Amino acid sequence: MSQKFTITVFSENKPGLLYRISGLFLKRKINVESLTVSEVDKQGLSRFTIVVHQNKDTVQKVVKQLYRIVEVVKVYENLDEELVTKEIAFIKVSAKNPERRREIEDIAYLFDAKVVYVGADFMVIEKTGKEDTIDSLVSLLRPMGIKEFTRSGRIAVLKDQLSLPGKFAHLVREPAYVTQSLDVSAIKKIQLMHTTTPGSISLAQGIPSFSTYPHIRKAAIDAINEGKADKYTSGYGIDPLRDALVEKVRRDNRIPVERENVMVTHGGIEALMAVFLALMNPSDDIIVLTPDYASHITQTRIARHGGRPVFVSLDETEKGWVLDPEKIEAAITYKTKAILICNPCNPTGKVYTKQELTEIARIALRYNLFIISDEIYEYFLYDKHQHISIGSFPEVQDRTISIFGVSKTYAMTGWRIGYITASPDLVSQIFKIHDSLVTCPTAVSQYAALAAITGPQDNVRDYLKGFTRRRKIVMDALRKTDKLTVVQPEGTYYAFPRFTTPVDDYDFAVRALRNAKVAVVPGYAFGLGGESHFRISYGCEEDVLQQGMERLIEYVNAIV
């Protein structure tokens, strides 16, 4: 099948190279659609951008032969979707009277083209854009009489980072481009500013104020004293813990797992990173239902060499945050590999209904996608909302990876224990990444987690009672201003209020910290649909929360 390929050739800048390169195309009788040559910033290198319509096989043979040319350093062959491309065109159009001139101007305006010169009876339009846009513009202008037309031919840059071997390698002594392109998470940034702002209250980071229960601490101390914590454990986690998790997941999540379905991780965050790295190729797309936990977004970008996830935002309605399955389907392309949900959702407090999860399952089946479900807040539910694990749906059990943890449930954020459940064949693949990242979860923490899972569960109820009271503090405070509106959280310990008139949420968060000494996380960090929002974490003590909310509301009322 013939396709449009852009071949990018980097060569030493020497005479005769154009001849050698074009000769290869001549030899195979390949018509070159466009060819541009320029010097690149690396001294002494030329860049050839050659566009051909050919089948892949022939193009690959040409590429190999291009490498035979002694001066050629690197060759890329790319399809359009892997490139950012543009070309520039000048169109000299006949314009004998003012009406015609206006008409041309209108067309130029529509196409975002510029009038660069006006002569006695003609105008020169400049259009920079994709080839087909230029073609359309030309066909619209043709009836008016085109006197002259020229186009530059394609220039293109790769969406992925290109690398040049040999003597140029040492010029790139810097961290990976992906890393450099990542922002420090807004949560961390605000938290950092909070620690350097004396007297400020943080409603930013999602840490429950509660302490780990004594029986859990004791189990850990015992494990240390008994010498159980000295050595590596199985990378999958110690068997008693895995067995306890099997029981918990079967009971509470209704997912029919066995031991080989379960892998213990270094907290939920390591579990997620391992899952993304194990499942995603750099060119695969992942759909993230937003607003969503900021680290999900960063992690998927790292796993995919910087590629941004595809955001599908939930609709914020009076009834709550609502999933629109059609929006997901509209976002799916042949590159889509997985859907990521956070249920209950940080930062919106959204708890997915059975109906919504059924829709997600249906879509995943229809388009053959993985479902990655982060359920770290599974026990923090209010007002009779029920947590349903999508992994319990029989039709998607083989394609769902569920992530859980003890950090939030048992106030054990410092212990770093999470776990995943998935089909055994996926678990064994994810394990390869997990093994490279951490070898095994911390031994002592596993014994603590075992005690937490198998011990009395009163604390979970206690925490929930506490969070319910705190939620009331937050909601009551928010009612004291008409500048903000909020969907009452159905789960988690976050509220995600929105300004009734749009504001720059990052700017607001910075100023609230500076002026009102209260830290909240700006909504943009949570992806599409987060704009003009900020996140309040009500994990902290009630009196602190009370004071923080008062400062916040006072400030909101004062500024807007």
Next chain:
Amino acid sequence: MKVTGAEALMKTLVDLGIDTIFGYPGGAIMPVYDALYGYTDKIRHILVRHEQGAAHAAEGYARITGKPGVCMATSGPGATNLVTGIADAMMDSVPLLAITGQVHQALIGTDAFQETDIIGITTPITKWNFQVTSASELAEAVVKGYRIAMEGRPGPVLIDITKNAQFEETEYHFPTDVRIEGFQPVTTPNPRQIQIAAELINKAERPFLVFGHGVLIARATQELIAFAEKSGIPVANTLHGLSGFPSAHPLYMGWVGMHGNYATNVLTNQADVLIGIGMRFDDRVTGRLDKYAKQAKVIHIDIDPAELNKNVHAEVPIVADAKNALIALTKAIKKREHSAWIARFAELRQQEVEQIIKPNTEPKDDKVRMAEVIHRLSQKTKGEAVIVPDVGQHQMIAARYYQFTRPDSFISSGGAGTMGFGLPAAMGAKVAAPEREVICIAGDGGFQMTSHEMMTISAENIPVKVLVLNNNFLGMVRQWQQLFFERRYSFVDIKNPDFVKMAESYFVPAEKVTDRAGIDAALDRMLAAKGPYFVEVVCEKEENVFPMIPSGAAIDEIRLS
């Protein structure tokens, strides 16, 4: 120390270890020849009679030594006369350093006397070319060209030197640090690929190995024998692989391709694993591509990545020098035997012996066959001579009936099929290997294309033996006209000069054989001669070369008659 560009060229060549140049002087290269006058103690210059001869002689020289052969010519027609030889070297991966003079830089582009854009002309047929316009560039360009010609997959390089660059003065230092960024051939195989290949080989039921010129270029014939003996795999070669594996070895099955052996061609299409080493699955080898070895998993080893998956899909492509690849593979495989599979080669081989080989080497009638002449030559020289055929029927006959026992003994124009190649290439080979018997075997057509080089071998006393098999036809074309054009013999019936008189006019002793009885004695006299010697054997006019895979047919549709 300041020297002229021309002298810098001489110094560079000497420092590179070059001691032989085949060339022809002319206007735009006169400063170089002037410098050469003072270097005759270090460099032997052989004055050919036509520049094409210089290029082919340099090819013959390179194929014996493995180092670039050097040919030199002036600008314009001198340079264009090299073109056929350069193209031939490109096709057959022969390292060649062609040096041409060019008009003064100031005259370039003015249609000056003997100005030709030789850089433009040779761009598609060189591995690299470069125009030197200043003496200061010269040494580096030549060293770079020498390395490019020889390293990786070898090929021809042309250095064009303007007259001013030859005159100008420059400081001479031998450039020891020449960097070529885009040119870093991969020579060691990927261990993972070797592992995968070894697993395939260890499991194979009917493995078959076909090697080519690359094994000889890599000087890997011993490694090949070691691999074959451990793996027990039957071995065949391409035309250019001839002499790379001892003919008498029990694992040697013959050669493949249009006029190759019957068993090797037919059984290629029954092998379950096909290993190609240092060969490029040329159309003369594969016949009809969509019916070539479709049942086999192909392991293809070549130093040129552009060859892998070019014609035949390789299950396991390996980019490497043949020697390194063979050493690694030999380590990775198990010792095995494939006697039942080899027996099938023997069966088919017997069929070929009875139907073709015997009737041609021991004919029942009194017409002299080309095959019997070669057969006797092979016996008389114990398979140890360097055979340099021209192009045509006799070339295929020489390939089929000479039983090679030493590597680097078959020097032929395979890819380009250049008539006129034989005599000058034999001359180059003899200069490179004076201790070996070098025999040019030519047809009556091709011989006349470069027969003027008889004067060169005579004048330089290069003891090349020339054996012309004269059937008074352009035989290969005639064979095709007979088989595929209903015997419409269009311009193939060639009128010949008196070859003996012709040779004698070049002061080369010569004789003509017209019947079977005279063959032995004539060959004996030829082999006994201390200097160049010429023998013409008048052969059966309409002898055909069989087996033959008709053009466009599958290899297992090979015809025995």
